[in-house]
Amino acid sequence: MMRDTRHLAGRARLLALLLCAGLVLAGPVAGQDEARLVVSSAAGEPLVTLPMAEGEGWCLEWNHSVEGFAVLDCYRHRDGRMVLERSHLPDFAAGLDHIPGRGRQVSDGEGGYWIEDLDEPVPGNAYRLRVGSLAVDHRLVVDGERISLSRLAADRAVTLRLVTP
Incomplete structure (x- = not known):
């Protein structure tokens, strides 16, 4: 009987040691030590969470409500800040014009234009953001991949936030 107790105690110590070693090797809980872009509902529920290391960027793309073409606002994680870098406007449609003194307008070579050098910290x-219907289709564009916010939260308010450690 004594032998069984020592055997069980030894196994328990070994299990505890392995568990502690696993926690040390695993490090902090995933996501706590890295910056991320989070889109959350009005209630604070995360709808999208993406890693967003220093220097990485993303765009918010949507279809213009009158003309239907895609419009882009592009951001970058710069020095721990969310910074609006540039916008793409394929036409001078309603509400889409360059404001002098706010960045510089550059042709995109296809009849539209980029507003470069905005460099506006958010x-x-x-x-x-009040997410539009599927016709507007607000979407995040990261590394060429598109995530439709309209499929997740059409006609609802969301918050886009850069969370830094």
């Missing part, structure tokens, strides 16, 4: 690293 206050608080976050902004609210």
Whole structure:
């Protein structure tokens, strides 16, 4: 009987040691030590979470409500801040014009234009967006991949936030 107790105690110590070693090797909980772009519902529920290391960027793309073509606002994680870098406007349609003194307008070679050098930090690293219907299809574009926010939260408010450690 004594032998069984020592055997079980030894196994328990070994199991505890392995568990502790696993925690040390695993490090902090995933996502806590890296910056990420989070889109959350008005209730604070995360809808999209993407790693967003220093220097990486993403765009918010949507279809213009009148003309239907894609419009882009492009951001970058710069020095722990969400920064609006540039916007792409394929036409001078309603509401889409360059404001003198805010970046510089450059032709895209296809009849539209980029507004470059905006370099506007987003206050608080976050902004609210009323997500459009599927016709508008607000979407995140990261590394050429598109995530439709309209499929997740059409006609609802969300917050886009750059969370930094």
